[in-house]
Amino acid sequence: MLNALPQGIIGHDLNRKIFLFSSEAERITGYVQNEVLGRDCHQIFDNNLCGENCAFFDDKGRMPETHCSYDTTYKTKNGSFKEITMTVIPLRNERQETTGVLASLVDRTVLKHSHRRTEEPFRFGDIIGQDHKMQLIYDLIEDLSDSDVPVIISGESGTGKEIIAHAIHAASGRRDKVFVPVNCGALPEGTLESELFGHVKGAFTGAMRDKKGRFELAHTGTLFLDEVGELTLPMQVKLLRVLQHGTFEPVGGEKTVTVDVRVISATNRNLKDMVAKGTFREDLYYRLAVIPIDAPPLRHKKNDIPLLANEFLARVNRETRRNFSFSAEAMKTLVEYAWPGNVRQLQNAIQYATIKSRKEQVLLPNHFPHEVANAAAQLGQPGADGAFAHASRPGRKPKLNAAAVELALAKSGGNKAKAARMLGVGRATLYNFMNEHNGTLEDSHV
Incomplete structure (x- = not known):
């Protein structure tokens, strides 16, 4: 009967x-039952299940007269967190x-979680996004x-990969432990090895004392390896060993260090292509x-x-105590x-625009950096026939850029002839530009 109840009974x-x-x-x-039956619940749950609400917390048996209920957060055996409503009822004999x-x-x-998603459906921690691609990421983080499995976040620079990594850590069983980031592409190999694994005194010139590496600092927490695609092959071998065995030796040291670390990595490169070319280890990739x-x-x-x-x-308004707002044209410029x-x-x-606007409170397209404003000006506004009015003077050949070409392709549904007319150039000019910039244009239109 008890096992048929929707509540857990202890x-x-x-x-x-x-x-x-x-x-x-x-x-x-x-x-499971055979792990707990006959044992002291405080030894099993380490005061973690009831916490300070436990009727036996101070061993005085402060038993409720009838029953008591409270909400608590419980860390399970495997390290995940459960939000629990606990109701405690005293058991009494016939006397x-x-x-x-x-x-x-x-x-x-x-x-x-459902309430959180209902109250803030466009946020997950510090991540902001209502697009269905972002909603799928929210679901995956949950x-x-x-x-504790390794996660790799792929995406172009500036897509918020580290923010996603933070959100994964904050939602995990390690959320009360440290989150340690390291940029693998910002340091030369010799320095990176010491940064990741630490070093002992005298290991190299300037090593005046023992120093813990990021892996050791992240023990029981999360290590975020950004730009992991920049690792050299020798460094990849050392990283693979840590992922496989959880052990390493500091630079210049002989003592093996054992760590318990959850690894989240990120890259703006295509690691599968690098594996095919032999510049990234296949076994490390799958680890x-x-x-x-994918951060879109x-x-x-x-x-x-x-x-x-x-x-x-x-955020700018809060920091500057101003009251900036976007004009309709400015928002259209940002969207396009x-x-x-x-x-x-x-x-x-946006920060640039608030500075350039000086005393103006309403932001206009010309307040944005020139590459943003110029892209909008090049395509112009659609006329009555749907064609674009161009900012260039009559007789001058329009200068193409990737942003304007992508926008024209998007507006034309990938029709290159129509996109060329919007841009005011011949089809051959557009084709040549696309061939030259094939690696930087949106894949779905190339």
Whole structure:
């Protein structure tokens, strides 16, 4: 009967010895019956299940007269977190003497996540986005909350890969531990090895003392390896060993260090292509890419641009105590620009505009950096026949750029002849430009 109940049921006596443990209690806590029956619940759950609300917290048996209920966050055996509503009822014999307690556990984790998504459907931690691609990422982060598997985040520069990594860490069982980032592409190989694995005193010139590396500093927490595609092959071998065995030796040291680290990596390169070319180890790739996440470029989620732009402008307003706003033309300019630098470039462009606007409170297209304003001016506004009015003077050959070409292709649905007419150039000119810039133009139109 107990195993048919939707609640988890745990019973223990006055000595906190567990004598009842239902199947739903097993699911919620991560423990099975033969691990807990007959044992002190504080030894099993380390005061973690009830916390300070425990009726036996101070060993005085502060038993409720009838029952008590409270919400708590419980860290399960596998390290994930559960949001639980706990109800504790005293057990009494025929003489009304207290003989123990019966605790009912209701898992509210999914419900609370649903409430969060209902209240803030366009946010996940510091991530902002309403596009369905972002919603899928939110779902995946929630799915990962019960797991410590390696994750690799791929995407162009400026797409927010580190913010996604932070969100994965914050939702995981390691959220109360450290998050340690390191940029693998910012340091030369010799320095990077010391940065990752540490060194002992005298290991090299300037090593005046022992120094812990990022792996050791991230012990029990999360290590974020940004630009992992920049690692040299010798460094890839050393990283692979840590991922396989959780051990390494500091530079110049002989003592093996063992660590417990969750690794999240990121790259703006195509690691599969690098594997095919022999510049990235295949075994390391599959170690890192257990769960791959693609951070979409901003041009592929244009419906997020107003949301992001308004958030960034609100931050500026709070910092400067001003009241900036976007004109309709300015917002249209932001939405139509291709943003090769993605979210980071958008944020910078808005900060630039608030400075350039001087005393004006309403931001206009000409307040944005010249590459943003020029792209909008080159395509102009659609006329009555749907063609674009160009900013260039009559007789002057329009100068093409990637942003304008991508926008014209998007507006024409990939029709290159129509896109050429919008841009005011011949088809051959557009084809030549696309061939020369094949690696930088949006894939779906090339």
